[in-house]
Amino acid sequence: MDVQGKLAIITGSGMGLGKAFAIKLLEAGAMVCISDVDEATGEKTTLEFAEKFGNNRVHFIKCNVLEKDDIVNLYEGCEKHFGRSVDIFCNNAGINHVKGWRLCMDIDIMAVMECAEYVIDKMDKRKGGKGGLIVNTASIAGIVVGWNRESACYFVAKHGVVVLTRTLGTSKLLKETGVKVQCICPSFADTNILADIGTQAFSAVEKKFGLMTPEYVAEGFMKLVTKCNTGDAICIVKDVPPFIYNDMSKEFVMFLGIGAKLFKAAFGVELFTPQHQMAFFLMVFILANVLLHFLTSFLF
Numbered sequence: 001m002d003v004q005g006k007l008a009i010i011t012g013s014g015m016g017l018g019k020a021f022a023i024k025l026l027e028a029g030a031m032v033c034i035s036d037v038d039e040a041t042g043e044k045t046t047l048e049f050a051e052k053f054g055n056n057r058v059h060f061i062k063c064n065v066l067e068k069d070d071i072v073n074l075y076e077g078c079e080k081h082f083g084r085s086v087d088i089f090c091n092n093a094g095i096n097h098v099k100g101w102r103l104c105m106d107i108d109i110m111a112v113m114e115c116a117e118y119v120i121d122k123m124d125k126r127k128g129g130k131g132g133l134i135v136n137t138a139s140i141a142g143i144v145v146g147w148n149r150e151s152a153c154y155f156v157a158k159h160g161v162v163v164l165t166r167t168l169g170t171s172k173l174l175k176e177t178g179v180k181v182q183c184i185c186p187s188f189a190d191t192n193i194l195a196d197i198g199t200q201a202f203s204a205v206e207k208k209f210g211l212m213t214p215e216y217v218a219e220g221f222m223k224l225v226t227k228c229n230t231g232d233a234i235c236i237v238k239d240v241p242p243f244i245y246n247d248m249s250k251e252f253v254m255f256l257g258i259g260a261k262l263f264k265a266a267f268g269v270e271l272f273t274p275q276h277q278m279a280f281f282l283m284v285f286i287l288a289n290v291l292l293h294f295l296t297s298f299l300f
């Protein structure tokens, strides 16, 4: 999508990644509605942007994503203020596990789902909308598994965001509604969300994974918005070019199903365990090499 002249809403954009996404969109000529539960921070950021990009290109509306009325007020208030329809909605507000697993899941997945449901209906071409784009801020935690009990909720929520994106981001749904759905999966970035995980955990993260700047993540965000397809999940990792993490689960399940059938027929295996699967991969690999060797010697 060419963002020049487009109107975007970003939840949780008073600071951190949301603020960095807003800067990139504004630099590319979009108008942005800043939104946050933290009114003071949101207003300060909006003032800063108004001075740099012009008063007519930014606006602030307070929104707690846990409140449906706030979400409706944000969307409708933004359209009213700018006098046009919203083109891009970024589901970005998020917290970590420190305030408890239920709140983490309420904000990081339930509210994302609530916003996505509401925004798709508003943008749906069949319902009088003009189509548009929803970008969900997921995480690498939405792809890999977690490493301790405390943060399990964050990983579960972010996996939910990735699956939600892929399920809503089909070409069929895009054709029907005109709405694209994508997500960004950053590794660790230097924002406030890491501030309360404790100095020991913070140092461990910094040492093991390194920290990206919000600007670095925002460059990946722009690649997603301007160059990628519906359903895409883009991974942003320190010192690695952005890459799309494609979902191959259906193909993999089918592949393993074939292996399970073959192993049952050939060796009477009743349960196709990871050890059997490794043996199956090895057999497929050897067979593929033999075939390739045969074909190349036959052709040349």
Ligand SMILES: NC(=O)c1ccc[n+]([C@@H]2O[C@H](COP(=O)([O-])OP(=O)(O)OC[C@H]3O[C@@H](n4cnc5c(N)ncnc54)[C@H](O)[C@@H]3O)[C@@H](O)[C@H]2O)c1
Pocket (backbone or CB within 6 Å): 011, 012, 013, 014, 015, 016, 017, 018, 035, 036, 037, 038, 041, 063, 064, 065, 066, 092, 093, 094, 095, 107, 137, 138, 139, 140, 185, 186, 187, 188, 189, 190, 191, 192, 193, 194
């Ligand atoms: N920083 C990272 O390492 C990292 C990595 C991957 C994904 N993320 C995700 O990026 C997103 C942004 O986080 P960040 O790193 O910028 O952290 P941050 O703490 O700097 O920003 C989060 C923003 O969300 C706002 N917020 C919190 N609860 C809210 C609510 N109920 N309603 C509206 N706004 C609310 C906060 O006030 C804050 O401005 C989150 O979804 C987070 O999970 C962050």
